[in-house]
Amino acid sequence: MLELQGLRQTFNPGTVNEVRALQGVDLTLDEGSFIVVLGTNGSGKSTLLNAVAGSFFLDEGRIRLDGHDVTRWPEHRRASLIGRVFQNPFSGTAPGMSIAENFALAARRGRPRGLGWALAPDLMGALRERVAGLRMGLEDRLDNAIGSLSGGQRQALTLLMATWLRPRLLLLDEHTAALDPKSADQVISLSDEVIRRDGLTTLMVTHSMAQAVAYGDRIIMMHRGRVVHDFRGAEKRRLRQEDLIDRFDEIRRREQLDEGAAAMLRELYV
């Protein structure tokens, strides 16, 4: 379904701000799998997601999605295959427009837009029903500007918009990180429900070990632009939060050891 080969990306090369965000990432997602990407700040996990979404073009590497080589596709073209929810609840919706109008846009993701009426009656009917399914009481407020809603409500609606037309790939970029704990729980369980119901191939980036353990069927652990661990199958199911924390500590210790050893060798031989 999604195939990443040797992704490399360096931001601001040759300057003091040089960041080697991706240093050779290979990853293959099977149809219908739900992968959680876990990592520390600056590990490259959001960069990985943005690379797949097409926010920038890669220095090196190839991306195949649903049988297409999308490496050189611009972001808006890839959107025909990809549904996306951002970390910032303000990013996924147009605040000045009504809930219904936002969905009218989502209903034509990756399709040609013509002079058809945006708020067609059949869309409105389906919309009322699906929004009522969120149990947030928003179905009576479809004409309200989306900017007047809370972050949690906006994130739930963004998820619904991203999956309105079944995407070949769903990208969730720490989409609960900016929410209060209650809304975060609501949005993550809603996400899981939609992913299971529609069997969506999903790549979810998160900070939260609890989410990583509770959701998905595979965990990718990233560090310094590389995939350092891949838990899947029975190993993923058995995994507890403590195991993940241990694993991160281990990586950190190994790194300190490397630096300590290098310093020692320098002193001895240079």
Place this chain on the structure above:
Amino acid sequence: MTLLLGALTLGLILSLLAMGVYVSFRIFSIPDITTDGSITLGAAVAAVLLVGGTSPILATAAGALAGAVAGALAGVIHTRFKINALLAGILVMTALYSVNLHVMGRSNVPLLQANTFATQGERLGQALFGAGPLHVLGWPVTPGDLAVLALAFLAAVAAGVTLYLFFRTDVGTAMRATGDNPQMVRALGADVDRYTILGLALSNGLVALSGALLAQYQGFADAQMGIGMIVWGLASVIIGEALTGSRSLGLALAGAVLGSVLFRLLVAVALRWGLNPNDLKLITALFVFSALVLPRLLARRRGGAPAA
């Protein structure tokens, strides 16, 4: 009464300019100074064609189309070449000054002999009501002036309604969202660059349409007529927002028309009371400045009051 009628007609004709500025400034948040060039371009193209004997409808449409091309050009410079929107507008406006002179062949084209919407309107008025002055609320009015006013009103309403309907289609909705949240529009599969170019073309097409009608109403096209037009458009949009107190689409468009008419009435009254016409642009600029700054100052005062 002639003064009032003139101000109303001019306000309605320039309401097309105001709607164009609304599209670029409020929907795309781009203060698009191409406006100053494209209004003259619309006037110039229409005037030259009218002098050559083209029918008013075709000449006006050609003027609007020329403006749309100019707007699209500014959009391409801004999006494809990543040049700041304001600078892109300045470049196109400056280039248009030469283009306009070339189109007209000199700095001023009079339309005294030409068959225009204005002359057609006057003939229509006389055919309907005769040559003599009519009395509206006890004031004498020539039927010709009244018919021209009616034509301007029809043009403003037709443009407003068309624009409103357009912005509720799939394309129009995507265009509005582009100004509201480009990141989301990209994630939903629409090309932000394309919609920005299309939006600026639409905006400048309306502006040039306004210019083409203005030339016919005032009886000439002039290379200098566009100077400061963007600020007049902004003033109309801002007055309109104050009048309707709303940023919802339909009311905002209606507000732009009302704002334009009210603005021309205020100008007419001020000139009548002895305002030096040379000061008009200075005062308009000051007005727009204060309209942009005042809400922020008031908010700060309100926010700061409890602490003080």
